[in-house]
Amino acid sequence: MKKYKLSQLLILLILIASLSMTGCSPVLYGNTVMGDCSLNVAFLNVLANSSEGSFQAITEDIRGQVEIKVELQNIITERKYLITLNPANGYFYTAKLNPGTYRVIDVDGSMSKYTGMHLSAGSDTVELVRGNDSSNLSIYIDNEEEFLAFQNNLKPEMEIITTGRFSRKLWMDSEIIDIQDVTNHISVDSDTMVKPYAKCDIHDEAKGIKVTYLNDSSEVRSWRACKVIGISLDKSCALLPGGVTLGMKTETVCNKDTGLYGEPHGFEGVAIYGLPIGDLRAVYKDQNSGDKLSLQLDSMNGYITGITYELEVYE
Amino acid sequence: MGNFIRVLKINIYSIIALPFLLLATACKLVAKALSRIxxxxxxxxxxxxxxxxISVMKEPGRILELLGSSLGITVGLGVVLIVLKVAFQVVSFILTNLYHLAVGFFDTLYMVAFNVYQSLEKGCSNDFEYLRLTGPSFLYMVLCSFYMLLKLMNYFIKLFIQLSLVAFILISAGFAIYLYVYTASSIETAFGLSFGQYFAAFDTISKVESIVLYIVLVADVFVILVSLGLEWKEWSNELTLGEADYDRYSKAFEGYDDYMEGIESEDEEGYEYFLTVDEHLGDINGFLDEVRYAMDLDDNPLLENACNEYLRNLAEISDEISARNGKVSSDELMRMKPYIRQLDKQKDKIRRMLEKQNEILDNPAKNSIFFSGCTTRSKLDKRYKSLCKAYHPDAEGGDSETFMVLTEEYNKLKGMMDMAEEADASVEE
Known part of the structure; x- marks a missing residue:
């Protein structure tokens, strides 16, 4: 309908060109199947047989969802390449790239909140030369000690596995604790004072646990002296009865027939499952104590992203 | 040897033309899609x-708390609203101009690619017709496989555009069904429950929220896809010369005279623009007759395209004015000014193309190698007979290839002159 002046079109072209040059354009990764040189990218820890420092330390349910993305960049052309290691390819991939020197920009493992592992590449750059044998790039866990400690913390005693889901027990810091005693297991430097009959939330961000306190007295009290009435987990710092923790698949916990907790008593949030639309929570209620256990679900990826346990408060 | 070179030329031209056809199609589809942004x-x-x-309904207490501190909120909100209004206007200005630039860019790219494609295709088409006259059609169809591929692509593109609306309606329906099936299947895997059992376990507000979101999601997809399909379907309609109900527009314009006289004193320039549109509408039937006459004599896709652009512009302006039922304000007319100014330019361009075409048609043999100067049918026939004596394969020094070329040219020019005579005869009647 409109004829546009050449100057206007030139302005648009200049705008697009400058956006591209400033890096605001979307990243388009290069092809990794058609080059002349081979680059073997492997996640070393998955190949180790020993369970010490091995990827196998992660529980199977969570381990099966871990994906590692390795981003490379050709230092001459500045073209980026993305290599994905996952259970389907056994965490081993042979990329076909053109000859040249490639810099490792980023190594990222999914579910890091639930695995505690931090990844690095064996070298910062890789050189590919035509005619040479294939080159290798190894990916490994660079915080093995913390990783092992994290995973060991999630290896519970049998008692927590077999205890009932509303037993108000937790596996934390390598021991079974009562939810009411969780205050001794969080490190928060806060002197919050709670008004009479009021609630407050104390969040240990490093550990990934938020505790809700109730001052059930008629005087102002420090939060440490208040009663624990609920906890929320957003990192894998604890196990619930049955061995339930963050990152576990939804069907492992909530399936009517095979789940650790069985069919939920109800759901909250948006019912459209499988799409990233709104929140979804599976709710379990104990008829005897009135306690409520909510599992925050990532319906698109199918795993648990948050756990909330609320103790029933009697007037 | 000559035919071999023709076959080679056809295939090479077709290989070059194919990406231009795809580029032109893609640009036009993108430009049409952008207009629905x-x-x-x-x-x-x-x-x-x-x-x-829905969020407010789920937590109404939050809104009550907000309303409770109303004074501070009102003052703060007022400042925020003013800032937002200014920011919105700036962003809106930038986005509108970017949008127009983007649409213009793709329209221009489409014209360039389409012109290149048309030129190449015409070259192929002429040579292919010649080959078909001289030898077995099937053999040349096989030898000119790239040209056949080009024609096939062209056919499928037109078919796709014509069926786009139906296809998008079906896709929208398919999306709604797929969404339900996918959700039900995922629920079965995750919870071991049927969709009914799963949905029944939600509280009432969550159920309402979910149903509303599902409807909104499906409606989003449906409206966007169907409007896109309508836009592309409209393009397929433009591919053939169409007619608009200009009588209706002209009648609608009759009532505006009194109204527009009332604002003439406020906006003389606006009134002039209004008269321009009225003039174009008044002239439309005669103008369309001229174009149809020219198109009947010689199928000119560039002329057809230019005419469709003009008709579309005029129809859109007329729709805008007549939709207001006599309440067109000066501001509204001012906004339409660039498009109204475009009408004269578009019409002038079409007139120039018609003049050029008439020039050729008046003397179709002007650029002919063999029949230059033959302005009448009898002169054409006389020249042909003379040339036959010289070039017929049976004649001494005759050449079959040259004879075929001049025969083809004679037939083409004869056809054009016959059509021109028929058209002149019907006009006289």
Whole structure:
């Protein structure tokens, strides 16, 4: 309908060109199947047989969802390449790239909140030369000690596995604790004072646990002296009865027939499952104590992203 | 040897023309899609408002708390609103201009690619017709496989554009069904429950929220895809010369005279623009007759395209004015000015193309190698007979290839002159 002046079109072209040059354009990764040189990218820890420092330390349910993305960049052309290691390819991939020197920009493992592992590449750059044998790039866990400690913390005693889901027990810091005693297991430097009959939330961000306190007295009290009435987990710092923790698949916990907790008593949030639309929570209620256990679900990826346990408060 | 070179030329031209055909199609489809971007924004806004309303309904206490501190909120809100209004106007200005530039860019790219494609295709078409006259059609179809591929692509593109609306309606319906099936299947895997059992386990507000979101999501996809399909379907209609109900527009314009005289003193320039549109509408039938006459004599896709652009522009302006039922304000007329100014330019361009075409048709043999100067049918026939004596294969020094070329040219020019005579005869009647 409109004829546009050449100057206007030139302005648009200049705008697009400058956006591209400033890096605001979307990243388009290069092809990794058609080059002349081979680059073997492997996640070393998955190949180790020993369970010490091995990827196998992660529980199977969570381990099966871990994906590692390795981003490379050709230092001459500045073209980026993305290599994905996952259970389907056994965490081993042979990329076909053109000859040249490639810099490792980023190594990222999914579910890091639930695995505690931090990844690095064996070298910062890789050189590919035509005619040479294939080159290798190894990916490994660079915080093995913390990783092992994290995973060991999630290896519970049998008692927590077999205890009932509303037993108000937790596996934390390598021991079974009562939810009411969780205050001794969080490190928060806060002197919050709670008004009479009021609630407050104390969040240990490093550990990934938020505790809700109730001052059930008629005087102002420090939060440490208040009663624990609920906890929320957003990192894998604890196990619930049955061995339930963050990152576990939804069907492992909530399936009517095979789940650790069985069919939920109800759901909250948006019912459209499988799409990233709104929140979804599976709710379990104990008829005897009135306690409520909510599992925050990532319906698109199918795993648990948050756990909330609320103790029933009697007037 | 000559035919071999023709076959080679056809195939090479076709290989070059194919990407231009695809580029022209892609640019036009993108330009048409961009013109519906307002719908995408509108649907996004509606979706956002629905989500906001649902959030408020779920936690009404929050709103009451906000209203409780009303004084501070009112003052703060007032400042925020002023800032937002200014920011919105700036962003709106930038986005509108970017949008127009983007549409213009793709329209221009389409014209360039389409012209290149047309030129190459015409070259192929002429040579292919010649080959068919001289030898077995099937053999040349096989030898000119790239040209056949080009024609096939052209056919499928037109078919796709014509069926786009139906296809998008089906895709929208398919999306709604797929969404339900996918959700049900995922629920079965995750919870071991049927969809009914799963849905029954939600509280009432969550159920309402989920149903509303599902409807909004499906509506978003449906409206966007169907409007896109309508836009592309409209393009397929433009591919053939269409007619608009200009009588209706002209009648609608009759009532505006009194109204427009009333604002003439306020906006003399606006009134002039209004008269321009009225003039174009008044002249439309005669103008269309001229174009149809020229198109009947010689199929000219560039002329057809230019005419469709003009008709579309005129129809859109007329729709805008007549939709207001006599309440066109000066501001509204001012906004239409660039498009109204475009009408004269478009019509002038079409007139120039018609003049050029008439020039050729008046003397179709002007650029002919063999029949230059033959302005009448009898002169054409006389020249042909003379040339036959010289070039017929049976004649001494005759050449079959040259004879075929001049025969083809004679037939083409004869056809054009016969059609021109028939048209002149019907006009006289």
């Amino acid at each position: 307002k719908i995408i924004f509108t649907m996004g806004l509606i979706t956002g408002i629905v989500i906001l309303v």
